């Protein structure tokens with residue numbers, strides 16, 4: 292039997308050709324050769340075989356083998372496609388060049404990040420809510436900080452996640468030992484609280500029926516649904532956490548895509564500093580998916596039940612398990628937050644948002660229920676009564692477009708697919724045209740068509 296082992300870093304962005312990705316995934320036979328006496332980590336044994344995004348890459352490769360001349364359009368894995376504005380790339384190039392000079396050479400930086408960048412992050416994103424630069428920890432991306440936070444929390448805490456949600460919350464929880472076994476019947480791990488978030492509840496959990504957990508992972512704008520929680524919803528969430536003595540881990544990786552008055556940070560909600568940590572990223576904000584830069588805010592007011600400040604332990608984790616983000620990437624981050632850099636980034640974000648608009652219009656004009664795309668670069672489309680892997684396969688087979696099956700984000704995504712708006716405009720237009728052609732042709736049929744598995 293062959294097993295596909297994949298690493299979590301594939302989750303968020305693959306700029307490599309899928310064949311290269313697959314090559315790096317190392318498919319191995321379960322060994323007949325020399326064995327060590329080291330048992331496999333039981334938590335890793337619990338993980339479901341294939342991490343979602345490498346599985347999609349595998350399907351893409353198989354499809355390209357089957358149709359070598361097809362012009363495949365990838366709107367699957369949410370990787371950015373547009374060039375980084377020159378002002379920003381030049382700042383990194385200049386920093387890198389200076390490393391070859393006696394004056395410009397730098398070695399290790401502060402584990403928590405460059406002081407100027409921490410200050411710029413605090414002032415750019417948290418000016419009105421007064422976050423101190425010392426509460427900002429610069430990272431090599433928010434996915435890495437999700438795992439560092441799990442290390443901070445340990446195996447004994449209980450967690451809740453939105454259903455559907457970004458897979459790294461659950462997988463890191465399983466790896467650290469917080470979860471029980473996976474239940475095939477429900478598609479859920481034991482000991483993890485899945486909070487349904489769909490159109491039936493305006494993509495916000497029914498907190499009156501949600502059991503208490505120590506930790507609540509909450510992503511807004513949400514990947515995959517694209518829903519940005521309203522101020523009222525976040526007030527309810529903070530109140531719920533305060534009442535229950537829980538900690539919210541708020542993922543604002545897509546906050547830059549918010550255009551309405553939804554909060555861009557959990558710290559806009561009064562009382563949040565005593566119950567929340569925020570993780571965020573330059574990946575989708577500035578096209579840094581490959582450069583790698585993010586940050587985490589841990590307010591001084593956040594305390595464990597013993598009264599010990601969470602920030603002190605997080606600092607310890609960062610110093611022990613991380614040695615600071617690349618100083619070249621941090622130079623780029625600083626350039627992103629200059630007024631010229633920020634303006635240039637905004638126009639790239641606007642470009643992706645226009646792509647999202649085109650995709651939303653396409654699906655809406657076909658009479659499908661489509662969500663997201665307004666405050667996020669993801670479009671979430673409902674195919675009632677269908678299985679998302681069937682819809683994925685059907686779209687791939689008939690249009691050569693890669694999407695993501697919603698079930699990869701949890702049982703709540705079973706009837707949905709996610710389409711990414713990261714892409715070059717001509718491809719987005721071409722994809723819309725192909726989808727229109729497929730769906731208008733099969734409109735009357737699609738209930739029966741999508742149900743075949």
Ligand SMILES: Cc1ncc(COP(=O)(O)O)c(C=O)c1O
Nearest residue numbers: 303432433434457514544572574
């Ligand atoms: C919700 C969410 N959080 C975190 C990440 C990881 O981002 P980073 O590239 O900063 O590790 C992603 C990547 O797609 C994401 O969608």
